[in-house]
Amino acid sequence: MFTLFRENLRIAFDSIKSQLLRTILTVLIISIGIFALVGILTFIKAFENTLNSDFASIGSNTLTIQRYEFTNQRRGDRKIINPVIGYRDVKEFVDAYNYPTAQTAISFTGTARAEVKYDNEKTDPEVRVVGVNENFLQNSGLKLDKGRNFTPFDISNNTRVCVLGSDFYKNLFKDDNPIGKTISIRGTKFNVIAILEEKGSTFGNNQDLRVLIPIQVARTMFTQPNINYNVSVMVDDPEFLDNAEEEAILTFRNIRKLSPIEENNFGIGRSDDLVNQIATITGALGAAAWVISLITIFGSCIALVNIMLVSVTERTREIGVRKALGAKKSTIASQFLFEAILIGQFGGLFGIFLGISIGYIIAISFDLVFTVPWNAIIAATSITFIIAILSGLFPAIKAAKLDPIESLRYE
Structure with missing residues (x-):
C-alpha cells in the first residue's frame, strides 16, 4: 500500500514538472484567493488583539458621557450638532451625581503638541497634556509603574504635580528615576509623582507620550474656547451599570435643562458596547474576506479542472x-487525484505565506498587535484540500474510464 502511494506521488510530481508553466499559473490563481482570505483575516485578528488589549483594562463596568454617540452624528438626513460638554456641565454633574459605589472622572485634552523640558533636555512638540481629576487613572484602567496617584488634595489645591507616560522614562530621563524630578510645560514647573505602565501605540497614536496634570491647573494653562470635557463613571459591579447609566442620563438631562419630550443632546457610551460594535465591524470585514476569497477560489477551481482535463x-x-x-481504474484515478491535491496544496501554502506576510506588514505599519492567525491557516488549508478533491475528481474518473484499446490508438 505504501509502495503504491509513493509511486502515485512520484508520478504526480513528474507530471507537474512536465507541465510547469500551466501548474505555476494554476498555483498562482489558487494562491490569490487564499492570499485574500488569510491576509484580511490576519489584519482583522491583529486589529481585534489591539482593541481588546486597549479596552480589557477598562473593564465592563464603565460608562462615558460624551458630546456625540459613538455610532454616528446624523439623525436621518439631518446632521446632529450637540453643544460641547463644558466645565460647568461636568462640575454640576460631579456635584449632583450620587449613585452608590460610583466614582466619576473628568478630563480634557489641553493640547497634543506640547514640549516638555527637563534640565537641558526637551522633547519634540508632540506631547499630549491632559487635565484630570483623582479618579481618572482608575476609571481609564491605567496602571502605575512607579510612584503614586493623584490625591483629592492635589486636585482641590491646584498642586503642580504630574504623571508621565512611559516614554519619558526612557527618553527624557535616560532611564534615571524621574520620581521627584521637576519638568517644565509652557513655562510652568511640575513635580513628577508617577510613571504610567507602557501602553504602546494604537493607529499611530502614542499613548505613552502624554502628561497628566490636575484639571484646575490645566484650565489655567489652556484657555481656548469651546473646550470639550470628558466624563466617565465607574461602578464596583457591572450588574449595577444599567442603573448607574439611567441615573447619569437623568442627571445630565437636568443639567442640560431638557424637557421630557426632547431627545438627549449628548451621547452615552459603555466600554462593553464599544467592544461589541467593533466586533460587529470586524465580523463584517471577515465575511467580506470570505466572499472575496471564495469567488476567487471558485475561479481557481475551474482553472484546476481545466488543467487536469488537459493533462x-x-x-x-x-x-x-x-x-x-x-x-x-482506482490506480489511474488516484494518480490524477494526487496531482490535483499537490497543485492545490502548493497554491494554498503560497497563498498562506503571502497572506501572513502582507497581514504582518500592515499590522506593523498601523502599530497593531500581530499574532499568527491559526484559524485562517486551518481554514485555508482545508479549503484548498477540498478544492483539489472536487477539481480533480471529475478528471480522475474520466481518466479511469478510458478504454485501454482506444487510448493506445490515441495520437
Whole structure:
C-alpha cells in the first residue's frame, strides 16, 4: 500500500514538472484567493488583539458621557450638532451625581503638541497634556509603574504635580528615576509623582507620550474656547451599570435643562458596547474576506479542472499503456487525484505565506498587535484540500474510464 502511494506521488510530481508553466499559473490563481482570505483575516485578528488589549483594562463596568454617540452624528438626513460638554456641565454633574459605589472622572485634552523640558533636555512638540481629576487613572484602567496617584488634595489645591507616560522614562530621563524630578510645560514647573505602565501605540497614536496634570491647573494653562470635557463613571459591579447609566442620563438631562419630550443632546457610551460594535465591524470585514476569497477560489477551481482535463487528454496514450500492463481504474484515478491535491496544496501554502506576510506588514505599519492567525491557516488549508478533491475528481474518473484499446490508438 505504501509502495503504491509513493509511486502515485512520484508520478504526480513528474507530471507537474512536465507541465510547469500551466501548474505555476494554476498555483498562482489558487494562491490569490487564499492570499485574500488569510491576509484580511490576519489584519482583522491583529486589529481585534489591539482593541481588546486597549479596552480589557477598562473593564465592563464603565460608562462615558460624551458630546456625540459613538455610532454616528446624523439623525436621518439631518446632521446632529450637540453643544460641547463644558466645565460647568461636568462640575454640576460631579456635584449632583450620587449613585452608590460610583466614582466619576473628568478630563480634557489641553493640547497634543506640547514640549516638555527637563534640565537641558526637551522633547519634540508632540506631547499630549491632559487635565484630570483623582479618579481618572482608575476609571481609564491605567496602571502605575512607579510612584503614586493623584490625591483629592492635589486636585482641590491646584498642586503642580504630574504623571508621565512611559516614554519619558526612557527618553527624557535616560532611564534615571524621574520620581521627584521637576519638568517644565509652557513655562510652568511640575513635580513628577508617577510613571504610567507602557501602553504602546494604537493607529499611530502614542499613548505613552502624554502628561497628566490636575484639571484646575490645566484650565489655567489652556484657555481656548469651546473646550470639550470628558466624563466617565465607574461602578464596583457591572450588574449595577444599567442603573448607574439611567441615573447619569437623568442627571445630565437636568443639567442640560431638557424637557421630557426632547431627545438627549449628548451621547452615552459603555466600554462593553464599544467592544461589541467593533466586533460587529470586524465580523463584517471577515465575511467580506470570505466572499472575496471564495469567488476567487471558485475561479481557481475551474482553472484546476481545466488543467487536469488537459493533462488527461495529453496522457491518454500513457493511460492506455498503464491499463494494458494491468493498472486498475482506482490506480489511474488516484494518480490524477494526487496531482490535483499537490497543485492545490502548493497554491494554498503560497497563498498562506503571502497572506501572513502582507497581514504582518500592515499590522506593523498601523502599530497593531500581530499574532499568527491559526484559524485562517486551518481554514485555508482545508479549503484548498477540498478544492483539489472536487477539481480533480471529475478528471480522475474520466481518466479511469478510458478504454485501454482506444487510448493506445490515441495520437
